Amino acid sequence: MAKINVFSGMISGKLGKMVIVNGKNGVYVRSLPTPNDRKSEGQLKQRSKMQQANAFLKPLKEFLKTAFVERKPNQNPYQAATSCLLKNAFTDNEMDYSHIRITEGSLCPPQKASASVSDHVVIFRWEDNSTDIAAKESDKAVVLIYNPEQQLAFWEIKKETRKDKYCLHLLDNSLTGKFLAYMAFINKKEDRISNSVFLGELLLETHLQDPEEE
Secondary structure, eight states, X not given: OEEEOTTTOOEEEEEXXXXXXXXXXXXXXXXXXXXXXXXXXXXXXXXXXXXXXXXXXXXXXXXXXXXXXXXXXXXXXXXXXXXXXXXXXXXXXXXXXXXXXXXXXXXOOOEEEEXXXXXXXXXXEEEOOTTSTTOOTTOEEEEEEEEXXXXXXXXXXXXXXXXXXXXXXXXXXXXXXXXXXXXXXXXXXXXXXXXXXXXXXXXXXXXXXXXXXX
């Protein structure tokens, strides 16, 4: 609102979208600045990536303590995982599940690994590469089965090691849908881990009961 000084006759203040200012060289009028809340394309893309990363990591918070055990001293597990996702997991502005590292570390990752499912039993297989650099026979398998849409994640550090070349992971018979499978290795002390490998998508269908179960 504009004000008039009755003694001096001077006017100052807002008048609609204008500002009346008394300067040393007289009275002048200027328009109010228009707030600019528009974000650049780059900012919008980064915001979208952060939203996708946060949604993906939400069900994995406990797992991340193991998955990023080799993180930098100034990072917590969630920060390390977010940084890793933003660096590796996106093609253009879309998350690519096959590029995601659900673990990151210095051990040798699984070689020629695969995952398949039969009646809610997931079979993980891999090649024994315990003679490679940064690998030992005692390194244990780490497995993750994850459905981002349902926000369901099932993970375990298995007793099976590199030399065993396979392990089984049992899932609840009530689970249905498409699940992502990942695998890594962790050392005996559980203070070093490998980068994960993506093993594809598994379809869990309605469990068929045996006649004895009916």
